[in-house]
Amino acid sequence: MSEDIVLKTEDLTKHYGGVHALEGADFEMRKGEHVAIMGDNGAGKSTFVRQITGVEQRTRGKVWLYGDEVQFDGPLDAREAGIETVFQTLALADDLDVPDNLFLGREKTYADWLGPFRLLDYKAMRQATIDGLNRTAVKIPNIRNTIRNMSGGQRQCVAIARTATFHSKLTIMDEPTAALGVQETAQVENIIRTLKDEGEPLILISHNMRQVLDLVDRIVVFRRGRIVANLKKEETDGQDIVAYITGAKTGEEYMEHAL
Amino acid sequence: MADTSHGTGGLTFDKSKRSWPNELNILLALIIIIVIFEAIGQFAPYMRDQSFLFDTKDRFDSIFNEARLQIIVLQVAIIGIIALGVTQVIITAGIDLSSGPLVAATAMIAMSFAQTELVNGQPNPKALFGTWAMDLPVIVPVVIGLTFGAMIGAINGTFVAYLRIPPFIATLGMFLICRGIALWWSGGNPVSFPTDSYAFLGSGMMPVVWFVALAIVFQLIMSFTVYGKHTYAIGSNEEAARMSGINVRRHKVMVYMIASILAAFAGIVLSSKASTAQAGMGEFYELFAIAMAVIGGISLTGGRGSIIGTVLGAMVLGVIRSGFTYIKLDGSYQLMAMGAIIIAAVILDQYRQRNRA
Numbered sequence: 001m002s003e004d005i006v007l008k009t010e011d012l013t014k015h016y017g018g019v020h021a022l023e024g025a026d027f028e029m030r031k032g033e034h035v036a037i038m039g040d041n042g043a044g045k046s047t048f049v050r051q052i053t054g055v056e057q058r059t060r061g062k063v064w065l066y067g068d069e070v071q072f073d074g075p076l077d078a079r080e081a082g083i084e085t086v087f088q089t090l091a092l093a094d095d096l097d098v099p100d101n102l103f104l105g106r107e108k109t110y111a112d113w114l115g116p117f118r119l120l121d122y123k124a125m126r127q128a129t130i131d132g133l134n135r136t137a138v139k140i141p142n143i144r145n146t147i148r149n150m151s152g153g154q155r156q157c158v159a160i161a162r163t164a165t166f167h168s169k170l171t172i173m174d175e176p177t178a179a180l181g182v183q184e185t186a187q188v189e190n191i192i193r194t195l196k197d198e199g200e201p202l203i204l205i206s207h208n209m210r211q212v213l214d215l216v217d218r219i220v221v222f223r224r225g226r227i228v229a230n231l232k233k234e235e236t237d238g239q240d241i242v243a244y245i246t247g248a249k250t251g252e253e254y255m256e257h258a259l
Numbered sequence: 260m261a262d263t264s265h266g267t268g269g270l271t272f273d274k275s276k277r278s279w280p281n282e283l284n285i286l287l288a289l290i291i292i293i294v295i296f297e298a299i300g301q302f303a304p305y306m307r308d309q310s311f312l313f314d315t316k317d318r319f320d321s322i323f324n325e326a327r328l329q330i331i332v333l334q335v336a337i338i339g340i341i342a343l344g345v346t347q348v349i350i351t352a353g354i355d356l357s358s359g360p361l362v363a364a365t366a367m368i369a370m371s372f373a374q375t376e377l378v379n380g381q382p383n384p385k386a387l388f389g390t391w392a393m394d395l396p397v398i399v400p401v402v403i404g405l406t407f408g409a410m411i412g413a414i415n416g417t418f419v420a421y422l423r424i425p426p427f428i429a430t431l432g433m434f435l436i437c438r439g440i441a442l443w444w445s446g447g448n449p450v451s452f453p454t455d456s457y458a459f460l461g462s463g464m465m466p467v468v469w470f471v472a473l474a475i476v477f478q479l480i481m482s483f484t485v486y487g488k489h490t491y492a493i494g495s496n497e498e499a500a501r502m503s504g505i506n507v508r509r510h511k512v513m514v515y516m517i518a519s520i521l522a523a524f525a526g527i528v529l530s531s532k533a534s535t536a537q538a539g540m541g542e543f544y545e546l547f548a549i550a551m552a553v554i555g556g557i558s559l560t561g562g563r564g565s566i567i568g569t570v571l572g573a574m575v576l577g578v579i580r581s582g583f584t585y586i587k588l589d590g591s592y593q594l595m596a597m598g599a600i601i602i603a604a605v606i607l608d609q610y611r612q613r614n615r616a
């Protein structure tokens with residue numbers, strides 16, 4: 001398979017008991033491409049992300065990353081393979097501060113021969129956090145504050161800074177601007193544009209039509225666990241997308257599964 | 260110092276206003292309690308001008324009443340060693356009820372490899388095994404005891420982390436199992452007369468030395484190592500910890516193992532101090548250890564608290580126990596008062612949490 005294809009899934013499926021949250025998803029994206037996933041609540045968008053990132057084990061189907069078939073045992077594997085994710089649940093530890101959260105699970109350390117008791121390099125992590133926040137222009141009043149004491153938007157900024165601070169082969173953001181104010185949303189959109197300029201591929205899950213049409217190259221629509229449309233930005237508009245989301249329309253190539 | 264303030268639209272951070280560490284509250288409580296006992300000693304008619312912690316007789320060579328201070332720290336040291344481990348378990352939002360009986364079981368097992376062959380020229384009357392197990396180097400019973408503890412901890416951790424048994428139930432089961440092991444080991448008979456080197460481990464102020472040394476080590480571990488960071492992360496948000504790539508299950512097993520190894524060590528020190536091991540040892544130790552942690556500000560919902568807090572919690576319990584004896588109050592009142600204090604500590608913790616969120 002071509003190295004040009006960043007991510008490909010074939011028949012990717014996840015059932016929770018009787019709930020068919022994701023059914024036969026065939027998905028493909030190329031180098032440098034920014035793809036949006038849209039769909040109503042419960043359409044299976046986050047489920048799709050969880051199968052790719054090893055958070056859950058899929059019911060069936062195959063996933064390739066840069067041409068290699070992958071089967072991640074856990075989120076750490078996915079991250080080591082170069083997938084950075086902002087989960088919808090944010091996945092932050094409330095009692096830890098910003099640098100701790102940015103580096104959770106991949107701490108900068110020294111005296112590594114101590115194994116699990118290796119020492120944390122707080123200074124380096126704090127510096128890298130400040131650099132990362134400066135580069136992404138994310139504003140946090142005080143990085144030594146615990147996450148618990150932050151507003152919803154600030155927490156979201158921390159989660160986004162966590163992915164944007166590390167270079168990755170594929171970035172996934174699940175509703176990154178859901179709780180953000182106007183300014184913060186603009187910041188996140190700028191981060192996404194920076195990734196685009198740097199040629200880093202991105203999957204963006206969002207309910208915000210303007211944002212999606214502004215930022216991405218292609219839009220994939222999920223409905224009731226299935227992919228129902230794959231639209232180039234130039235060949236579609238807001239109304240068209242809404243028609244797919246609500247089920248008024250279904251893409252021709254997906255007709256056979258239509259309910 | 261690097262710039263840690265990122266001022267943003269009207270939100271600026273006042274660096275001079277550092278948050279008040281919870282440990283200071285406990286220290287304050289400790290001082291208030293001491294002052295209360297001091298006051299009762301001074302003014303209560305039946306006390307005749309005694310002092311609780313200060314020296315009243317030989318004022319020239321010392322300020323404090325060392326004898327009472329020694330008793331206080333000695334009383335809490337062994338349970339305090341257990342509390343250091345239980346603190347870590349509670350920080351992961353777990354609980355360990357098995358530590359008291361584990362103390363007894365480990366005391367029995369370790370002591371039976373620490374016996375001396377001849378007592379006053381006569382064969383050891385409490386000998387459990389043949390002469391092959393007599394007069395072994397002290398390292399043998401210690402390693403056997405700690406290995407036993409590690410095994411129990413590994414089982415606790417496996418049940419909690421891999422089989423998803425609630426920690427309360429898993430360790431309650433282990434509570435009974437360990438007490439059973441302690442009784443079964445020698446058929447209910449005490450095991451006594453250790454070698455001199457084994458007896459040294461818990462002699463004099465040695466329990467306090469162990470407690471302080473281990474407290475320092477684990478405070479440093481919890482603050483400055485990956486192990487500590489991950490322990491807090493798991494208690495804060497287990498799902499987030501997992502999504503961040505922490506091997507949560509393996510880590511939990513490690514935490515329960517460390518807690519049980521510390522409890523086993525407490526059993527070794529206790530049997531050494533008493534020069535005997537009995538199946539009924541360590542009764543209520545698990546509860547007092549949990550109480551020390553809770554009084555020390557360790558949140559039962561996980562994620563918050565420190566080893567220093569637990570050490571202060573241990574001191575609070577010790578001072579209260581000794582203080583009640585000092586003002587000549589009956590043991591029954593001591594239990595009631597300690598119960599009330601534990602409940603008060605939990606209420607305080609919930610209050611703090613509500614104010615924070």
Ligand SMILES: Nc1ncnc2c1ncn2[C@@H]1O[C@H](COP(=O)(O)OP(=O)(O)OP(=O)(O)O)[C@@H](O)[C@H]1O
Nearest residue numbers: 016019021039040041042043044045046047048088
């Ligand atoms: N762990 C789970 N167990 C059972 N059902 C689940 C689980 N996770 C998700 N589901 C179900 O799977 C379906 C898809 O959920 P998913 O979270 O993927 O939706 P989504 O498209 O991300 O929606 P939203 O826009 O609200 O985030 C829903 O019907 C949901 O109830």
Ligand SMILES: [Mg+2]
Nearest residue numbers: 045046047088
């Ligand atoms: Mg979702």
